[in-house]
Amino acid sequence: MDLAADDSTAGTVAAGTVATGSVATDNLAPRIMAMSRTEAVMAEIRRRLAGRALTAGEKLPSIRRFAREMRVSPSTVVEAYDRLAAEGLIRSRAGSGFFVAGGVPPVALADAGPRLDRAIDPLWVSRQSLDAPPDMLRPGCGWLPADWMPGPAIRRAIRALARADDRVLTEYGGTRGSPALRQLLARQCATEGLDVGTDQILLTASGTQAIDLLCRFLLNPGDTVLVDDPCYFNFQTVLRASRAKIVSVPYTPAGPDMARFMEALATHRPRLYITNSALHNPTGATLSPQTAHRLLTAAAAHDLTIVEDEIFADFEPEPSPRLAGLEGLNRVIRIGSFSKTLSASIRCGYIVARADWIEGLLDLQVATGFGGPSPVAAELVLGTLGDGSYRKHLAALRGRLARRRREMLDALEGLGFTAWTLPRGGFYLWCHLPEGRDAAELARAALAERVVLAPGNAFSVMQSAGDLMRFNVAQMNPDVLRVLGRALR
Amino acid sequence: MDLAADDSTAGTVAAGTVATGSVATDNLAPRIMAMSRTEAVMAEIRRRLAGRALTAGEKLPSIRRFAREMRVSPSTVVEAYDRLAAEGLIRSRAGSGFFVAGGVPPVALADAGPRLDRAIDPLWVSRQSLDAPPDMLRPGCGWLPADWMPGPAIRRAIRALARADDRVLTEYGGTRGSPALRQLLARQCATEGLDVGTDQILLTASGTQAIDLLCRFLLNPGDTVLVDDPCYFNFQTVLRASRAKIVSVPYTPAGPDMARFMEALATHRPRLYITNSALHNPTGATLSPQTAHRLLTAAAAHDLTIVEDEIFADFEPEPSPRLAGLEGLNRVIRIGSFSKTLSASIRCGYIVARADWIEGLLDLQVATGFGGPSPVAAELVLGTLGDGSYRKHLAALRGRLARRRREMLDALEGLGFTAWTLPRGGFYLWCHLPEGRDAAELARAALAERVVLAPGNAFSVMQSAGDLMRFNVAQMNPDVLRVLGRALR
Structure with a gap:
């Protein structure tokens, strides 16, 4: 355990920008320098295609202009365009320049940005975890094993459903979703001092879909959104799908680094901040009351909307301060789902927000x-x-996880890992690797032994977490530890 | 029955444009003229906010420029801006003009465009149908009554689910969705001569979500999309959410009017065309083989992608020609769901497309x-x-619907309605109202008697269907007919 390392790690990262529609700066620079100039130009065009800044049939920037913009020679741009044309992505028309090839849609989200190491490509980590065959071990995934979930209660609910009214089984239902479930959620909010009516709750197809819906509702393409560094990796991809500009702020064990947060507010004028207050993903940290208060004051001063993703809240031993509870849903929106403690197969998320926003x-x-x-x-x-x-299931789950976190922390420390912080609950441990080791390299080595890990940079917009790894303690076992041991040797 | 009327109705509408981000032309003009000039300017600003063409904090067009653009006097713009400021939508900053007010997100989708008559606002019709209390009658809705659905088979499937493996009940599952269900869909495609692998099928959260996903994948904001006039009303709203420019082409009983279609291709260079080939919504018409062939030839020549929404396909007595079947998924994408024949409560849609597109x-x-x-x-x-x-359920459903269509057509003709065409299957009848009557007015009158109707202009981008109504024959009964009779008297 090395708690002192937290601040220094957080301190080395500056608030930086990844722009989806323009040439990116700081954080991409090192990677662009590692490529040839031609590759860098090609990567930038691919990125614009992926970000839909360039679309089928559209003219590419002129060679002269793009050479100036990328600070390369015109011949480098010619070479890059020729190679992209050979790949079929663009085509030249005699006398009128280069155009995006038609028919084929813009490249996929996964190609946004210069090609990343697959081990740290956020989408690839998601797909790898979801699509891993049953015999693979998944300490990198974001859910509990099936036998930790409330199977008997789910089966009872299914048998009751078989006796439900025909309308329940066959009709679309109301647009807001089950009134009874919204009442239950409203009562849960009330126990945390957050008084909401059922007209302030919207059921969604999933927690991720709740975030996506909010992004589409609140953001224009090119709007800036703040996230934590590190943050849940899918925040990056869902924001990319809304063509948002992502700015990240270093996260500390008490919440975002407020000096950097204020800087980012002043410099980037973000529209939105997305975070987990309770049991932050991937760090397991919890927002302190002081930071919560400073955050809300800053948000009010800068007209910032906050999405508070409560997906891990039920794992807390007792509720920590929440932005929604403190502020009362004026500029804070709560979202959540039941995927972590009930079932990820029975998909359902929710949004708690101002009634006028819920209408929209x-x-x-x-x-x-x-x-x-x-x-x-x-x-x-x-x-x-x-x-x-x-x-009772929740209480037992908390106890079981507390024991497992301790055991796995001991085991990981035995291998030379050190925890970044000691989470109050949940199933994540965010750990520094032994001195000098690289998380992406370790993830690659483990994958060769059929173990899916979640290396730090998958969570870091700034790519500042190369020496960190997120472990899901519930998915760890002696085999995983043996693979880790071998890979580190 | 008045089939001769079809062409003349279709013929009165020119292929026209509704632009989400710029001043709209033809089709809005009459409505703008009915408003005061100030109201028209206000409506245009509201529309830009709704379409996210203007966003929180952004500067509004200067008074002089906007006056020129809207062809009104500067004092009209001043008055409009002042009234919008009084409503809190915008604010003035001394010496620097007007800005969009912050904090509050852009107005909702429902406000896109000058305030429509609620009876013909597509979103309002959806919400009204979905949220109508159980005692209301819904001949305007788009689904079958609960007792027409395969309740016993659903209950058997639920009881089997209660015995499924814990992993099925609690885990996310693979990213493409159930392999067994994709295999079943691939076999169905094969019976129509469409050979697809399971890697060409993606399960989605719903049929609508399949369309939304495709729009986000294929379109850039501002891209033009062709739809039929009339078309399923939610095509308009889902396209608006992708900030697409919508161009509509008159629909005939054999498919789109190909002369107008070719005109629209040449003039608007659309990226995408969305349609139903089998049992078109709302008309119940079916694409003819000749039109299908001409469509595909034109699509190839103009690099047009086509989304073929197959949601009503299972209602056909025997399969009609499909674009996907003829063309083979190069530029055609098939989507569908199980909401109409199986259950709208068990939500699941699918996309069948080229494997590389499925990856993206x-x-x-x-x-x-x-x-x-x-x-x-x-x-x-x-x-x-x-x-x-x-x-057997499907076969019985087809027979029951055929009888019901005949009965209801007789009853509606008795009230002075005439069918636009005679559908080969499904539950819709698209009918002309008795001479001189207005569908929106009739819908309003019926709503006062707790009957939800679907007036023609909810389906028409051009607002050319004011004398047409879509009836769901399965949701009709003597009470509905009595209400219609009273309202028409």
Whole structure:
């Protein structure tokens, strides 16, 4: 354990920018320098295609102009364009320059930005975890093993569903989602001192979809959004899908580094900040009351909206201060889901926000999904949450995780890892690697032995977490530890 | 019945444009003229806010420039800006003009465009149908009553789910969705002569979400998309959410009016065309083989991608020609869902497309939803489709609907309606009102008697269907007919 290392790690990262639609600066520079100039020009064009800044049939920047912009010679741009044309991405028209090839849609999200090491490409980590065959070990994934979940309560809820009214089983249901489930969520909010009506709650198809809906509702393409560094890796991809500009602020064990946060507010005038207050992903840290207060004061002064992702909240031993609870949903939006403690197969998320915002979100959800979660999924969530055993399941889960965190921390320390902080709950341990070791390299070595890890830079916009790794303690076992040991030897 | 009227109706509408980000032309003009000049300027600013062409903190066009653009006097713009400021939507800064007020997100989708009559606002029709209390009658809705659906098979699938493996009940599942369900869909495609691998199929959270995903994947903001006039009303809202420019082409009983279609291709260079080939919504018409062939030839010549929404396909007595079947998924994408024939509560849609596009869509779906449908929903769909009774259910449904269409057509003709065409299947009848009557007015009158109708202009980008109404025959009954009769008297 080396808690002193926290601040110094956080301190080495400056608030930096990844722009989706323009030439990126600081953080990409080292990677661009490692490529040839031609490759850098090609990467930039690919990035514009991926970010939809250039689209099928559109003319590419002139060779002269782009050479100036990229600070390379015109012949470098000619070479880059020729190679992209050979790949079929662009084509030249005699006398009128280069154009984006048609028919084929812009390159996929995964190609946004210069090609990353796959081990630290956020989308690749998600897909790898989700699509790993059952025999692979997944200490890098973001969910509990099936036998940690409330199986018997879920089965009871399913059997009850088989007896439900035909309408429940076959109709779309209302646009806001199950009134009973929204009432239950409103009561949960009330226990945390957050008084909300059911008209302030919208059920969504998933927690991620809740964030996506909010981004589409609140952001214009090119708007700036603040995230933590490190943060949940999918925040980066969902924001990219909304063509947002992402600015990250170093995260400390008490919340975001407020000096850097204020700097970022002044410099970048962000529209939105997305964070986890309770059991932050990947660090497991919890926002301190002081930081929460400073955050809200700064948000009010800079007209900043905050999305508070509560997805790990039920793992806390007792509730920590929440931005929504302190501020009361004027500029804070709470989102969450049931994927971590109930089931990730019964998908259902929610948004708690101002009633007028919920109205607008509702329209957007009808337009883009003709409603939220499967009504049958909402029924199963309601049935399981309402099952007498669910509270006991949560209490047992917390205890089991506390023991597992301790055991795994000991084991990881034995291998030379040190915890960045000691989480109060949840299933993550965010750990420094032994001195001089690289997380992406370790992830690659482990993958060769059929173990999926989550290396630090998958969570870092600034790529500042190359010596950190997120472990899911519930998915660890002696085999994982042996693979780690071998790979580090 | 008045089939001769079809062409003349279709013929009165020119292919026209609704632009989300610029001053709209033809189709809005009459409505703008009915407003005062000040109101028209205010409406235009509201529209830009709704379409996110103007965003929080942004400067509004200067008074002089906007007066020129809107062809009004500067004092009219001053008055409009002052009134918008009084509403709190914008604010003036001394010496530097007017700015969009911050903090509050842009107005909702429903406000895009000058305030429409609510009865013909596409979003409002959706929300009204979905949120109508159980005692209201809904001949305007787009689904079958609960007792027309395969309840017993669904209940059997639910009981089987209660015995499924813990992993099925609690884990996220793979990113492409249930392999077994994708295999079943691939076999269905094969029976129509469309050979696809399971890597060409992606399960999504719903049919609408499939369209939304495709729009986000294929379109840049401002890209032009062709739709039919009339078309499913939610195509308009989902395209608006992607900030697309919508151009509509008159639809005939054999498919789109090809002369107008070719004109629109040449004039607007659209990126995408979205349509239903089988049992077109709302008309119930079916694409003719000749039109299908001409369409595909034109699409190839103009590098147009086509989304073929197959949501009503299972209602056809025998399969009609499909664009995907004819063309083979080079530039055609098939989408569908199980909401109409199986359950709208067990939500699951799918996309069938080129494997390389599926890869990109997969990334986008992980980024924006961390996967597709609830895996439990996919299991229930699979279980119900695989139930021995499902084919019989479909056959019985087709017979029952054929009888109901005939009965309701007789009843509606008795009230003075005439069918625009005679659908080969499905539950819609698209009918002309008795001479001189207005559909929006009739919808309003019916709503006062707790009957939700779907007036023609909700389906028409050009607002050319003011004398047409879509009836869902399965949701009709003597009470509905009585209300219609009273309202028309």
